[in-house]
Amino acid sequence: MRVVIAEDNVLLSAGLELLLGRKGIEVAAIVTDEPGLVAAVAEHRPDAVIADVRLPPTFRDEGIRAALEIRRAHPGLPVLVLSQYVEKVYARELLSDGRGGVGYLLKDRVSRVSEFVDGLRRVAGGGTVMDPEVIAQLMAGGGGSAIDALTNREREVLTLMAQGLGNTEIGTRLFITDNAVHKHIGNIFAKLGLPQADGGHRRVLAVLAYLNSS
Missing domain, CATH: 1.10.10.10 (Winged helix-like DNA-binding domain superfamily/Winged helix DNA-binding domain)
Structure with a gap:
C-alpha cells in the first residue's frame, strides 16, 4: 500500500512514516498544506490518503476541504482524516457521498499502532471507520x-x-x-x-x- 500524508506537525508526520514503514506501508509523500495534498495525490496516485483536518494557513478546515476535493477528483480514493478533537460536522461531510473508503480518527488513536493501522487498512479496502470516541459522543447526544x-x-x-x-x-x-x-x-x-x-x-x-x- 502507498499513502500520501498531509500533516504540518513534523514530529507526527515523521512518526507516521516510521510506523507505517514498519508495517510495510510506503509513504509516497508528506505535505503540509491543502495545495500540496492535491498536487501530491495527482502526482503519486496513492492507495490512500491520511490528512489532518486542520492545515495551514488558517488551521480551520483546510484538511477536510482538501479531502473532499480529492474525493471529487478521484472518486472512491480512500481517505483517513485525523483530528485532535471530535468535530462531528467534519465526520458528516466526509461521509456525505456515501461511497465508503473513509475514516475519521482522533490523533490519540495513532499511538495505538495496531488499531490505527487496522483502521487504515479497512479504509483502504473501501470500509468506513469512525473513532469510538466520536461514536460515544453521538450516542450521548x-x-x-x-x-x-x-x-x-x-x-x-x-x-x-x-x-x-x-x-x-x-x-x-x-x-x-x-x-x-x-x-x-x-x-x-x-x-x-x-x-x-x-x-x-x-x-x-x-x-x-x-x-x-x-
Whole structure:
C-alpha cells in the first residue's frame, strides 16, 4: 500500500512514516498544506490518503476541504482524516457521498499502532471507520426519530458498524452468532429505510444516518 500524508506537525508526520514503514506501508509523500495534498495525490496516485483536518494557513478546515476535493477528483480514493478533537460536522461531510473508503480518527488513536493501522487498512479496502470516541459522543447526544426506533442491541451493532467492524467481528464483540448479527443489521437497514441492494453501500448510509441523527 502507498499513502500520501498531509500533516504540518513534523514530529507526527515523521512518526507516521516510521510506523507505517514498519508495517510495510510506503509513504509516497508528506505535505503540509491543502495545495500540496492535491498536487501530491495527482502526482503519486496513492492507495490512500491520511490528512489532518486542520492545515495551514488558517488551521480551520483546510484538511477536510482538501479531502473532499480529492474525493471529487478521484472518486472512491480512500481517505483517513485525523483530528485532535471530535468535530462531528467534519465526520458528516466526509461521509456525505456515501461511497465508503473513509475514516475519521482522533490523533490519540495513532499511538495505538495496531488499531490505527487496522483502521487504515479497512479504509483502504473501501470500509468506513469512525473513532469510538466520536461514536460515544453521538450516542450521548441523542438521536432522531429513525435512530430512536432502534433497539439497544441494534444500536450496539450500528455503533460497531460505524467503527468499521464486519459481521463476524461484531458477533465476537457482542457474543452473538453471525446469524443474529445479520438479523440485527437487516432490522437496522429496514428501520432506517435503506435500499435492499448493495450491502456495503447500505452500511455507509447507515453510519451516515447515525451521524445525521445527533
